[in-house]
Amino acid sequence: QSALTQPASVSGSPGxxxxxxxxxxxxxxxxxxxxxxxxxxxxxxxxxxIYDVSKRPSGVSNRFxxxxxxxxASLTISGLQAEDEADYYCSSxxxxxxxxxxxxxxxxxx
Amino acid sequence: xxxxxxxxGGLVQPGGSLRLSCAASGFTFSSYWMSWVRQAPGxxxxxxxxxxxxxxxxxxxxxxxxxxxxxRDNAKNSLYLQMNSLRAEDTAVYYCARGLQRDYWGQGxxxxxxx
Numbered sequence: 001q002s003a004l005t006q007p008a009s010v011s012g013s014p015g016x017x018x019x020x021x022x023x024x025x026x027x028x029x030x031x032x033x034x035x036x037x038x039x040x041x042x043x044x045x046x047x048x049x050i051y052d053v054s055k056r057p058s059g060v061s062n063r064f065x066x067x068x069x070x071x072x073a074s075l076t077i078s079g080l081q082a083e084d085e086a087d088y089y090c091s092s093x094x095x096x097x098x099x100x101x102x103x104x105x106x107x108x109x110x
Numbered sequence: 111x112x113x114x115x116x117x118x119g120g121l122v123q124p125g126g127s128l129r130l131s132c133a134a135s136g137f138t139f140s141s142y143w144m145s146w147v148r149q150a151p152g153x154x155x156x157x158x159x160x161x162x163x164x165x166x167x168x169x170x171x172x173x174x175x176x177x178x179x180x181x182r183d184n185a186k187n188s189l190y191l192q193m194n195s196l197r198a199e200d201t202a203v204y205y206c207a208r209g210l211q212r213d214y215w216g217q218g219x220x221x222x223x224x225x
Contacts, residue, residue: 045215104154
């Protein structure tokens with residue numbers, strides 16, 4: 001049950017687009033379309049932003065999108081806004097019927 | 111409105127036990143898988159366990175197998191996590207979350223394992 005691999009940090013200017021990667025194996029990310037992404041602001045509970053690789057829950061801005069290629073999933077945020085500054089975590093179902101999170105990525109809006 | 115409220119956290123000595131509760135409201139609790147996720151201070155999220163709607167299936171992260179037990183009481187709309195043989199590395203904020211996709215989260219309860 002090794003954690004998924006995410007970059008420790010990414011940054012972008014307001015209005016730009018950024019992409020956060022999430023790399024696993026064929027036993028998790030690559031094997032199932034059950035990848036989720038969560039946003040967490042300091043001191044707050046996580047918020048679901050993307051589920052099943054690319055689906056957006058009701059109420060989540062369409063500036064957030066998800067995709068997957070092989071063992072790597074990606075979260076793209078377009079039209080960056082100041083309020084997007086937060087930590088982002090990916091999560092995937094695994095072949096052991098368990099779940100695993102990525103180590104998290106700190107997004108800084110310059 | 112969906113609400114999840116955790117309770118039961120606190121300070122416990124290594125080797126001790128604690129039982130966390132999560133009170134659910136605003137949705138049909140018995141229709142959803144439920145999960146526990148934890149976050150050590152300054153660290154990332156870690157999935158701990160989840161339980162099927164009727165309690166017939168339970169899964170755990172390797173590091174808590176044999177020490178933690180997840181359970182639920184659908185009549186009381188409540189989720190539980192019994193934690194035994196606690197270790198310093200179990201120190202974290204524990205969140206309960208709804209569904210396999212974890213679309214709603216509680217505010218968390220802090221568990222501190224220290225002598």
